[in-house]
Amino acid sequence: xxxxxxxxxxxxxxxxxxxxxxxxxxxxxxxxxxxxxxxxxxxxxxxxxxxxxxxxxxxxxxxxxxxxxxxxxxxxxxxxxxxxxxxxxxxxxxxxxxxxxxxxxxxxxxxxxxx
Amino acid sequence: xxxxxxxxxxxxxxxxxxxxxxxxxxxxxxxxxxxxxxxxxxxxxxxxxxxxxxxxxxxxxxxxxxxxxxxxxxxxxxxxxxxxxxxxxxxxxxxxxxxxxxxxxxxxxxxxxxxxx
Numbered sequence: 230x231x232x233x234x235x236x237x238x239x240x241x242x243x244x245x246x247x248x249x250x251x252x253x254x255x256x257x258x259x260x261x262x263x264x265x266x267x268x269x270x271x272x273x274x275x276x277x278x279x280x281x282x283x284x285x286x287x288x289x290x291x292x293x294x295x296x297x298x299x300x301x302x303x304x305x306x307x308x309x310x311x312x313x314x315x316x317x318x319x320x321x322x323x324x325x326x327x328x329x330x331x332x333x334x335x336x337x338x339x340x341x342x343x344x
Numbered sequence: 345x346x347x348x349x350x351x352x353x354x355x356x357x358x359x360x361x362x363x364x365x366x367x368x369x370x371x372x373x374x375x376x377x378x379x380x381x382x383x384x385x386x387x388x389x390x391x392x393x394x395x396x397x398x399x400x401x402x403x404x405x406x407x408x409x410x411x412x413x414x415x416x417x418x419x420x421x422x423x424x425x426x427x428x429x430x431x432x433x434x435x436x437x438x439x440x441x442x443x444x445x446x447x448x449x450x451x452x453x454x455x456x457x458x459x460x461x
Contacts, residue, residue, distance in 0.1 A: 233387075270435070270455075270457070271454070271455065272437050272452040272453060272454050272455045273388065273437075273452055274452070316387070316388075331378065331390060331393060332378070332388075332390070332439075332450065333390070334380075334387040334388040334389075335387055336386065336387045337387055
Protein backbone atom coordinates (compact mmCIF):
# COMPACT_ATOMS: atom_id res chain seq x y z
CA UNK A 230 0.00 0.00 0.00
CA UNK A 231 1.29 3.45 -0.90
CA UNK A 232 1.96 5.73 2.01
CA UNK A 233 -0.02 8.55 0.39
CA UNK A 234 -2.80 7.64 -2.01
CA UNK A 235 -4.68 9.83 -4.41
CA UNK A 236 -7.12 9.32 -7.24
CA UNK A 237 -4.95 10.04 -10.29
CA UNK A 238 -7.91 11.36 -12.27
CA UNK A 239 -7.86 13.00 -14.71
CA UNK A 240 -10.51 15.49 -13.72
CA UNK A 241 -11.82 17.50 -16.65
CA UNK A 242 -13.98 20.41 -15.57
CA UNK A 243 -15.30 23.59 -17.18
CA UNK A 244 -14.21 27.01 -16.06
CA UNK A 245 -16.07 28.14 -12.99
CA UNK A 246 -16.67 24.64 -11.69
CA UNK A 247 -15.94 23.45 -8.18
CA UNK A 248 -13.73 20.39 -7.92
CA UNK A 249 -12.61 18.36 -4.94
CA UNK A 250 -9.61 16.08 -4.54
CA UNK A 251 -9.20 13.47 -1.84
CA UNK A 252 -6.16 11.84 -0.36
CA UNK A 253 -5.46 9.26 2.33
CA UNK A 254 -2.26 8.59 4.20
CA UNK A 255 -1.23 5.43 5.99
CA UNK A 256 1.53 6.64 8.33
CA UNK A 257 -0.25 7.73 11.49
CA UNK A 258 2.99 9.33 12.67
CA UNK A 259 2.87 11.94 9.90
CA UNK A 260 2.61 15.35 11.44
CA UNK A 261 2.38 17.79 8.58
CA UNK A 262 0.41 17.84 5.39
CA UNK A 263 0.46 19.88 2.24
CA UNK A 264 -0.90 20.28 -1.21
CA UNK A 265 1.66 20.95 -3.90
CA UNK A 266 1.00 21.86 -7.49
CA UNK A 267 3.15 20.55 -10.31
CA UNK A 268 2.94 21.83 -13.85
CA UNK A 269 4.04 19.61 -16.70
CA UNK A 270 7.79 18.93 -16.63
CA UNK A 271 8.33 21.39 -13.79
CA UNK A 272 9.23 21.12 -10.14
CA UNK A 273 6.43 21.00 -7.54
CA UNK A 274 5.44 24.22 -5.85
CA UNK A 275 3.77 24.54 -2.49
CA UNK A 276 0.09 25.41 -2.85
CA UNK A 277 -0.90 25.36 0.78
CA UNK A 278 -0.37 23.67 4.10
CA UNK A 279 -3.22 21.66 5.60
CA UNK A 280 -4.29 22.10 9.20
CA UNK A 281 -6.68 20.11 11.34
CA UNK A 282 -8.93 23.11 11.71
CA UNK A 283 -9.17 23.45 7.96
CA UNK A 284 -7.79 26.39 6.11
CA UNK A 285 -8.68 28.51 3.15
CA UNK A 286 -6.61 30.51 0.72
CA UNK A 287 -8.73 32.36 -1.78
CA UNK A 288 -10.50 29.80 -3.95
CA UNK A 289 -8.70 26.90 -2.30
CA UNK A 290 -9.84 25.12 0.87
CA UNK A 291 -7.95 22.29 2.51
CA UNK A 292 -9.19 19.94 5.19
CA UNK A 293 -7.48 17.35 7.35
CA UNK A 294 -9.18 14.55 9.26
CA UNK A 295 -6.56 12.87 11.43
CA UNK A 296 -8.96 10.22 12.72
CA UNK A 297 -9.68 9.05 9.18
CA UNK A 298 -6.21 9.93 7.91
CA UNK A 299 -7.87 11.82 5.11
CA UNK A 300 -6.98 15.08 3.38
CA UNK A 301 -8.99 17.07 0.88
CA UNK A 302 -8.58 20.04 -1.41
CA UNK A 303 -11.50 22.03 -2.76
CA UNK A 304 -11.08 24.43 -5.66
CA UNK A 305 -13.91 26.84 -6.31
CA UNK A 306 -14.50 28.86 -9.47
CA UNK A 307 -11.89 26.93 -11.45
CA UNK A 308 -9.66 28.89 -13.80
CA UNK A 309 -7.86 27.67 -16.89
CA UNK A 310 -4.62 28.36 -15.05
CA UNK A 311 -5.57 25.83 -12.38
CA UNK A 312 -4.82 23.02 -14.84
CA UNK A 313 -1.97 21.06 -13.28
CA UNK A 314 -1.22 17.99 -11.23
CA UNK A 315 -2.05 18.35 -7.55
CA UNK A 316 0.14 16.44 -5.16
CA UNK A 317 -0.95 15.41 -1.70
CA UNK A 318 2.06 15.38 0.60
CA UNK A 319 2.79 14.28 4.14
CA UNK A 320 5.80 15.36 6.11
CA UNK A 321 7.80 14.06 9.03
CA UNK A 322 8.25 16.08 12.16
CA UNK A 323 11.39 14.76 13.79
CA UNK A 324 12.74 18.20 14.47
CA UNK A 325 16.49 18.23 14.38
CA UNK A 326 16.69 14.70 13.05
CA UNK A 327 17.88 13.75 9.62
CA UNK A 328 14.34 12.96 8.53
CA UNK A 329 13.11 16.43 9.44
CA UNK A 330 11.61 17.89 6.32
CA UNK A 331 11.29 14.55 4.56
CA UNK A 332 8.23 14.61 2.35
CA UNK A 333 6.19 11.72 1.02
CA UNK A 334 4.31 12.51 -2.16
CA UNK A 335 1.14 11.02 -3.51
CA UNK A 336 0.92 10.08 -7.16
CA UNK A 337 -0.89 13.29 -7.96
CA UNK A 338 -4.29 14.13 -9.35
CA UNK A 339 -4.44 15.61 -12.83
CA UNK A 340 -6.80 18.51 -13.30
CA UNK A 341 -7.71 19.99 -16.66
CA UNK A 342 -9.93 23.06 -16.72
CA UNK A 343 -11.44 23.76 -20.13
CA UNK A 344 -13.21 26.84 -21.51
CA UNK B 345 12.33 34.12 -1.01
CA UNK B 346 14.84 31.34 -0.94
CA UNK B 347 15.92 29.92 -4.24
CA UNK B 348 17.33 26.54 -5.08
CA UNK B 349 19.02 26.10 -8.41
CA UNK B 350 19.79 22.88 -10.24
CA UNK B 351 22.18 22.33 -13.07
CA UNK B 352 21.97 21.03 -15.71
CA UNK B 353 18.26 21.31 -16.39
CA UNK B 354 18.51 18.54 -18.92
CA UNK B 355 21.18 16.14 -20.04
CA UNK B 356 21.45 13.38 -22.60
CA UNK B 357 24.22 10.86 -22.23
CA UNK B 358 25.33 7.49 -23.51
CA UNK B 359 24.83 4.35 -21.53
CA UNK B 360 27.74 3.65 -19.21
CA UNK B 361 28.75 7.24 -18.63
CA UNK B 362 28.43 9.15 -15.36
CA UNK B 363 26.40 12.29 -14.95
CA UNK B 364 26.70 14.88 -12.18
CA UNK B 365 23.79 17.08 -11.14
CA UNK B 366 24.33 20.09 -8.92
CA UNK B 367 21.90 21.57 -6.44
CA UNK B 368 22.68 24.99 -5.01
CA UNK B 369 20.94 27.09 -2.44
CA UNK B 370 21.39 30.64 -3.69
CA UNK B 371 20.55 32.82 -0.73
CA UNK B 372 20.52 30.58 2.30
CA UNK B 373 22.58 27.88 3.91
CA UNK B 374 21.05 24.46 3.39
CA UNK B 375 21.86 22.12 6.22
CA UNK B 376 19.85 19.39 4.58
CA UNK B 377 19.06 18.65 0.97
CA UNK B 378 16.79 15.97 -0.39
CA UNK B 379 17.08 14.24 -3.74
CA UNK B 380 13.94 12.98 -5.44
CA UNK B 381 13.34 11.09 -8.64
CA UNK B 382 10.18 11.16 -10.72
CA UNK B 383 9.40 8.76 -13.53
CA UNK B 384 6.74 9.72 -16.11
CA UNK B 385 3.23 9.75 -14.70
CA UNK B 386 4.51 8.77 -11.27
CA UNK B 387 5.03 10.57 -8.02
CA UNK B 388 8.23 12.01 -6.67
CA UNK B 389 10.14 9.36 -4.78
CA UNK B 390 12.71 10.33 -2.21
CA UNK B 391 16.09 8.84 -3.04
CA UNK B 392 18.28 10.18 -0.28
CA UNK B 393 18.75 12.82 2.35
CA UNK B 394 21.96 14.77 2.12
CA UNK B 395 23.39 16.37 5.25
CA UNK B 396 26.24 18.82 5.04
CA UNK B 397 29.48 17.30 6.22
CA UNK B 398 28.20 13.77 6.70
CA UNK B 399 27.22 10.77 4.65
CA UNK B 400 23.90 10.80 2.87
CA UNK B 401 21.05 8.63 4.08
CA UNK B 402 19.59 6.54 1.28
CA UNK B 403 16.05 5.26 1.02
CA UNK B 404 15.41 1.56 0.75
CA UNK B 405 16.08 0.25 -2.71
CA UNK B 406 18.36 3.12 -3.77
CA UNK B 407 21.91 2.00 -4.51
CA UNK B 408 24.34 4.31 -2.76
CA UNK B 409 27.22 3.21 -4.98
CA UNK B 410 25.28 4.09 -8.08
CA UNK B 411 23.86 7.40 -6.89
CA UNK B 412 26.74 9.21 -5.24
CA UNK B 413 25.82 12.21 -3.15
CA UNK B 414 28.23 14.81 -1.91
CA UNK B 415 27.19 17.70 0.31
CA UNK B 416 30.53 19.33 0.94
CA UNK B 417 29.28 22.83 1.64
CA UNK B 418 26.19 24.52 3.03
CA UNK B 419 25.18 25.72 -0.41
CA UNK B 420 25.96 22.80 -2.68
CA UNK B 421 24.96 19.16 -2.95
CA UNK B 422 25.76 17.00 -5.94
CA UNK B 423 24.20 13.80 -7.21
CA UNK B 424 26.30 11.66 -9.52
CA UNK B 425 24.59 8.90 -11.47
CA UNK B 426 27.39 6.46 -12.13
CA UNK B 427 27.42 4.13 -15.13
CA UNK B 428 24.04 5.40 -16.21
CA UNK B 429 21.66 3.09 -18.04
CA UNK B 430 18.43 3.82 -19.91
CA UNK B 431 16.36 2.81 -16.87
CA UNK B 432 17.99 5.69 -14.98
CA UNK B 433 16.33 8.15 -17.34
CA UNK B 434 14.15 10.26 -15.10
CA UNK B 435 13.46 13.69 -13.68
CA UNK B 436 15.74 14.35 -10.71
CA UNK B 437 14.73 17.11 -8.31
CA UNK B 438 16.47 18.41 -5.23
CA UNK B 439 15.00 20.32 -2.36
CA UNK B 440 16.65 22.14 0.48
CA UNK B 441 15.84 23.41 3.90
CA UNK B 442 17.46 25.41 6.63
CA UNK B 443 16.76 25.15 10.30
CA UNK B 444 14.55 28.20 9.84
CA UNK B 445 12.14 26.49 7.48
CA UNK B 446 9.19 24.67 8.94
CA UNK B 447 8.72 21.05 8.05
CA UNK B 448 7.48 20.60 4.53
CA UNK B 449 7.96 24.15 3.35
CA UNK B 450 10.98 23.17 1.40
CA UNK B 451 12.38 24.89 -1.62
CA UNK B 452 12.69 22.83 -4.75
CA UNK B 453 15.15 23.12 -7.57
CA UNK B 454 13.90 23.32 -11.13
CA UNK B 455 14.74 19.68 -11.72
CA UNK B 456 17.15 17.93 -14.04
CA UNK B 457 15.84 15.72 -16.79
CA UNK B 458 18.22 12.86 -17.58
CA UNK B 459 17.93 10.81 -20.73
CA UNK B 460 20.29 7.88 -21.11
CA UNK B 461 20.58 6.50 -24.62
